[in-house]
Amino acid sequence: MATGEDTGSSxxxxxxxxxxxxxxxxxxxxxxxxxxxxxxxxxxxxxxGDAEEVVQDALITIAARYRDMEFEVSFAAWAxxxxxxxxxxxVTKARNRKRLMEQEYDRFEPEPTWQPDPQLREKILDCFRSxxxxxxxxxxxxxxxxxxxxxxxxxxxxHLSTGNFYVLLSRxxxxxxxxxxxxxxx
Amino acid sequence: xxxxxxxxxxxxxxxxELDLLKGPERExxxxxxxECRFCLDRARRFQDAxxxxxxxxxxxxxxxxxARHDEAPGPSxxxxxxxxxxxxxxxxxxxxQPWQIEFRPTQEALALEDRLLVTTFDNQVDQHDSTxxxxxxxxxxxxxxxxxxxxxxxxxxxxxxxxxLLVRQGTxxxxxGFVRQLAEATRSRWALTGSVVQVAPVIALTxxxxxxxxxxxxxxxxxxxGPDNDVFALVDxxxxxxxxxLRLPDDASREVDPPVxxxxxxxIDAYHYYIDGLxxxxxxxxxxxxxxxxRALEFDSTMAMSYYYLAKMQNRDAIDKAVEYGxxxxxxxxxxxxxxxxxxxxxxxxxxxxxxxxxxxYPDDKIALFDLGSMASRSGRHAExxxxxxxxxxxxxxNRSAYNALAYACANGGDVDQALVWIDxxxxxxxxxxxxxxxxxxxxxxxxxxxxxxxxxERVYRLKPDFANYATLFKLSRLYIYRGDYSKAQDCVQExxxxxxxxxxxxxxxxxxxxxxxxxxLAEAESILSDGIAxxxxxxxxxxxxxxxxxxxxxxSRIFVEQGRFKEAAAEMRLAIEVHHLVYSSRQPMYRCSLAxxxxxxxxxxxxxxxxxxxxxxxxxxxxxxxFAYWYAxxxxxxxxxxxxxxxxxxxxxxxxxxxxxxxxxLGRAYVEAGLTEHAIAxxxxxxxxxxxxxxxxxxLWTARLPFYLGLAYExxxxxxxxxxxxxxxLNTWRNADSCLTDxxxxxxxxxxxxxxx
Numbered sequence: 001m002a003t004g005e006d007t008g009s010s011x012x013x014x015x016x017x018x019x020x021x022x023x024x025x026x027x028x029x030x031x032x033x034x035x036x037x038x039x040x041x042x043x044x045x046x047x048x049g050d051a052e053e054v055v056q057d058a059l060i061t062i063a064a065r066y067r068d069m070e071f072e073v074s075f076a077a078w079a080x081x082x083x084x085x086x087x088x089x090x091v092t093k094a095r096n097r098k099r100l101m102e103q104e105y106d107r108f109e110p111e112p113t114w115q116p117d118p119q120l121r122e123k124i125l126d127c128f129r130s131x132x133x134x135x136x137x138x139x140x141x142x143x144x145x146x147x148x149x150x151x152x153x154x155x156x157x158x159h160l161s162t163g164n165f166y167v168l169l170s171r172x173x174x175x176x177x178x179x180x181x182x183x184x185x186x
Numbered sequence: 187x188x189x190x191x192x193x194x195x196x197x198x199x200x201x202x203e204l205d206l207l208k209g210p211e212r213e214x215x216x217x218x219x220x221e222c223r224f225c226l227d228r229a230r231r232f233q234d235a236x237x238x239x240x241x242x243x244x245x246x247x248x249x250x251x252x253a254r255h256d257e258a259p260g261p262s263x264x265x266x267x268x269x270x271x272x273x274x275x276x277x278x279x280x281x282x283q284p285w286q287i288e289f290r291p292t293q294e295a296l297a298l299e300d301r302l303l304v305t306t307f308d309n310q311v312d313q314h315d316s317t318x319x320x321x322x323x324x325x326x327x328x329x330x331x332x333x334x335x336x337x338x339x340x341x342x343x344x345x346x347x348x349x350x351l352l353v354r355q356g357t358x359x360x361x362x363g364f365v366r367q368l369a370e371a372t373r374s375r376w377a378l379t380g381s382v383v384q385v386a387p388v389i390a391l392t393x394x395x396x397x398x399x400x401x402x403x404x405x406x407x408x409x410x411x412g413p414d415n416d417v418f419a420l421v422d423x424x425x426x427x428x429x430x431x432l433r434l435p436d437d438a439s440r441e442v443d444p445p446v447x448x449x450x451x452x453x454i455d456a457y458h459y460y461i462d463g464l465x466x467x468x469x470x471x472x473x474x475x476x477x478x479x480x481r482a483l484e485f486d487s488t489m490a491m492s493y494y495y496l497a498k499m500q501n502r503d504a505i506d507k508a509v510e511y512g513x514x515x516x517x518x519x520x521x522x523x524x525x526x527x528x529x530x531x532x533x534x535x536x537x538x539x540x541x542x543x544x545x546x547x548y549p550d551d552k553i554a555l556f557d558l559g560s561m562a563s564r565s566g567r568h569a570e571x572x573x574x575x576x577x578x579x580x581x582x583x584x585n586r587s588a589y590n591a592l593a594y595a596c597a598n599g600g601d602v603d604q605a606l607v608w609i610d611x612x613x614x615x616x617x618x619x620x621x622x623x624x625x626x627x628x629x630x631x632x633x634x635x636x637x638x639x640x641x642x643x644e645r646v647y648r649l650k651p652d653f654a655n656y657a658t659l660f661k662l663s664r665l666y667i668y669r670g671d672y673s674k675a676q677d678c679v680q681e682x683x684x685x686x687x688x689x690x691x692x693x694x695x696x697x698x699x700x701x702x703x704x705x706x707x708l709a710e711a712e713s714i715l716s717d718g719i720a721x722x723x724x725x726x727x728x729x730x731x732x733x734x735x736x737x738x739x740x741x742x743s744r745i746f747v748e749q750g751r752f753k754e755a756a757a758e759m760r761l762a763i764e765v766h767h768l769v770y771s772s773r774q775p776m777y778r779c780s781l782a783x784x785x786x787x788x789x790x791x792x793x794x795x796x797x798x799x800x801x802x803x804x805x806x807x808x809x810x811x812x813x814f815a816y817w818y819a820x821x822x823x824x825x826x827x828x829x830x831x832x833x834x835x836x837x838x839x840x841x842x843x844x845x846x847x848x849x850x851x852x853l854g855r856a857y858v859e860a861g862l863t864e865h866a867i868a869x870x871x872x873x874x875x876x877x878x879x880x881x882x883x884x885x886x887l888w889t890a891r892l893p894f895y896l897g898l899a900y901e902x903x904x905x906x907x908x909x910x911x912x913x914x915x916x917l918n919t920w921r922n923a924d925s926c927l928t929d930x931x932x933x934x935x936x937x938x939x940x941x942x943x944x
Binding site for chain 2: 035076120159
């Protein structure tokens with residue numbers, strides 16, 4: 001039984017197979033990447049069209065270079081870097097500005113094209129009310145997030161170690177996810 | 187569906203969605219999303235919800251209300267009733283549906299993690315497991331497996347918590363679905379069940395490991411002890427086989443696997459007593475727990491964790507032995523030991539560091555969280571303490587100690603209503619356990635609710651008369667005295683004197699003197715204390731923090747002062763210092779400031795000044811305890827010299843250093859004599875309802891006078907009715923007092939003036 005450490009994820013298996021195999025193996029690897037790339041790109045870009053363009057661009061770069069690359073960390077880390085650079089290039093062009101600095105990546109937000117869904121908001125709030133009656137920490141943490149506190153500041157205020165904070169957050173999310181899915185089934 | 191490829195990073199998903207990850211952490215997580223399909227799918231499914239939570243501005247106001255709802259200070263009593271009902275409802279919910287929020291019934295991949303649950307071994311040879319062999323094997327196996335870096339095993343604490351919850355829910359441990367429920371509740375993918383199938387000539391066990399995500403048995407074993415029937419060696423062999431069955435990474439086979447006996451004990455008897463001690467500890471039967479740990483050490487004098495618990499509960503010196511034999515404990519336990527050692531040596535920061543190390547590796551470790559809460563509590567950071575104790579309750583909703591500590595933290599933080607909500611919730615869960623009632627008594631007693639406190643302590647007495655080594659019985663006797671029920675107080679003390687061990691008998695003999703002393707019957711009290719001292723000498727009962735021989739000398743000294751026998755008073759106080767010094771030779775002797783006071787009361791200002799000089803020297807050399815002593819002695823001398831304003835200033839500094847009962851009383855007196863009426867009233871009114879302080883009774887001659895001085899203060903403030911009530915209370919308490927107590931005459935004069943003046 002593993003202790004939670006990476007024991008060889010499927011992407012590494014796919015990468016090895018693609019590197020040593022033919023077109024079919026390469027297609028499987030790129031299909032695998034497409035799903036995660038789309039998700040990450042949409043989070044940053046907001047616009048689905050732009051995001052798809054960035055993803056395709058990144059995949060072309062990866063397909064062209066991955067066989068010849070020697071990876072410092074892992075294939076996944078390199079592939080992610082490729083996507084990230086593509087996203088930054090695209091945002092730089094779209095916003096008509098100088099190239100983004102690497103450290104600005106964290107800070108830029110997608111253009112506000114997204115509109116909230118009032119029904120979903122109500123469902124989420126209902127779940128929060130239900131969860132808060134048993135565990136108020138989730139509401140407390142979110143309230144602090146809304147007020148702009150960083151992870152370190154929240155941990156300091158709630159007297160939590162960072163590791164413990166993530167575990168608590170993870171549990172709260174599971175509870176919320178379960179509550180929302182339960183509601184869906186109704 | 188496969189699980190997360192890296193749980194440590196996977197746990198950060200929500201933090202990522204809330205945009206709490208920055209820089210390298212964010213990058214690490216995004217790389218993880220590229221490679222972990224499990225987390226990616228979770229993120230995609232939750233994408234709309236995450237975006238709504240993060241970006242929808244209209245989420246913020248309701249969320250703020252939810253967060254603040256529980257944090258609003260000082261709720262009204264009517265709201266508290268509602269809160270109490272709500273809490274009770276939540277508790278019911280927790281009991282009935284404890285895991286509802288954590289589990290998705292159909293998607294095991296989300297609920298179950300790569301963790302092993304070891305269930306209690308079923309003893310098929312002895313159905314009632316009267317020798318405790320099944321429990322012992324389970325504990326040892328969990329301990330041994332926990333030493334591996336490659337196995338995540340549910341801790342014994344967690345196993346007991348969850349089993350307790352399920353049993354409360356109505357599930358019997360014999361139910362076929364019990365193991366599955368346990369595994370789901372602990373999010374364990376694998377469950378190991380075992381049976382003792384033979385005990386003679388040697389023990390034989392059968393075990394089975396089931397993968398609960400598929401429902402299939404992964405492996406089964408039959409294992410027999412060697413010819414010497416060594417349980418510890420048997421568990422070691424079983425551990426090796428379990429690790430093989432779990433198909434751990436290759437490195438696991440190369441890791442050092444210490445024999446379980448080397449991190450616990452090699453004595454079965456010692457281990458049995460140790461487990462019993464832990465059980466008593468959980469129920470707050472501290473004296474029983476202490477006895478068990480002591481017995482464990484009789485069988486194995488190197489059992490580090492027994493020393494650890496003894497040091498924690500009773501004998502702080504035992505920590506040295508715990509450290510000495512620390513290599514006979516598991517890695518986590520070694521950190522507990524180091525943390526306690528740091529705490530006892532006053533290094534809170536190091537203690538905290540060790541506990542945080544534990545939490546890094548075991549985020550759900552209740553003991554570490556609880557200890558962090560206790561540390562915060564001791565430092566007066568009550569809100570922080572409460573937050574830790576709440577975390578313990580999040581992990582273990584039936585943890586009695588956490589309820590208890592939470593109640594104290596709220597009470598000490600000034601929120602008595604919330605404290606009562608917590609402790610009443612605990613009482614609702616464990617109505618037949620004495621400790622929650624005792625805590626309730628403490629809380630209401632501290633808030634001045636004498637009758638309610640007595641009712642709680644009486645409940646404790648009915649459940650366990652000797653609870654906490656008669657501590658509750660002594661508390662009850664004190665409250666009876668304050669209520670004027672002297673015969674009931676006498677009964678309590680008698681019971682402790684008959685049933686208690688040597689130090690308890692000594693305390694009881696002191697209380698026997700305190701009962702008449704409180705009523706102003708000085709000669710009777712002095713005679714009883716004199717007999718008590720003789721008995722203490724016979725029994726050599728000089729040890730113990732309170733009620734020991736030095737305390738009796740101290741009390742007699744105060745009696746002699748009241749009787750005008752100042753030389754004897756000073757001699758008696760010197761004896762108190764001497765005996766105390768014998769007992770606590772390594773620490774600074776107590777009572778020196780009291781000796782200065784006695785000398786000044788007898789007119790020996792020169793003698794008092796000599797002591798004050800010594801105290802000042804120590805104080806200036808940063809010896810912390812001398813700060814209170816110096817200012818206290820100075821204030822008392824100034825008061826005797828007729829400088830009450832100056833005395834009040836010194837005594838204010840004294841209680842700023844240490845808010846002790848004697849300092850507060852003398853300050854109240856100084857305020858009255860200085861004509862600082864408002865201050866005097868505020869001070870004395872607060873003291874009137876400070877029931878829990880044991881010095882309230884030890885200094886009973888002063889406590890009985892509180893209404894006298896408060897009456898005088900009211901009189902100064904022109905509040906005649908209140909003054910009359912207080913003076914009458916005082917005269918009633920001292921209605922049979924010895925004639926040497928001249929305050930009785932003064933009070934009568936004042937009362938006559940107040941009641942006859944139009």
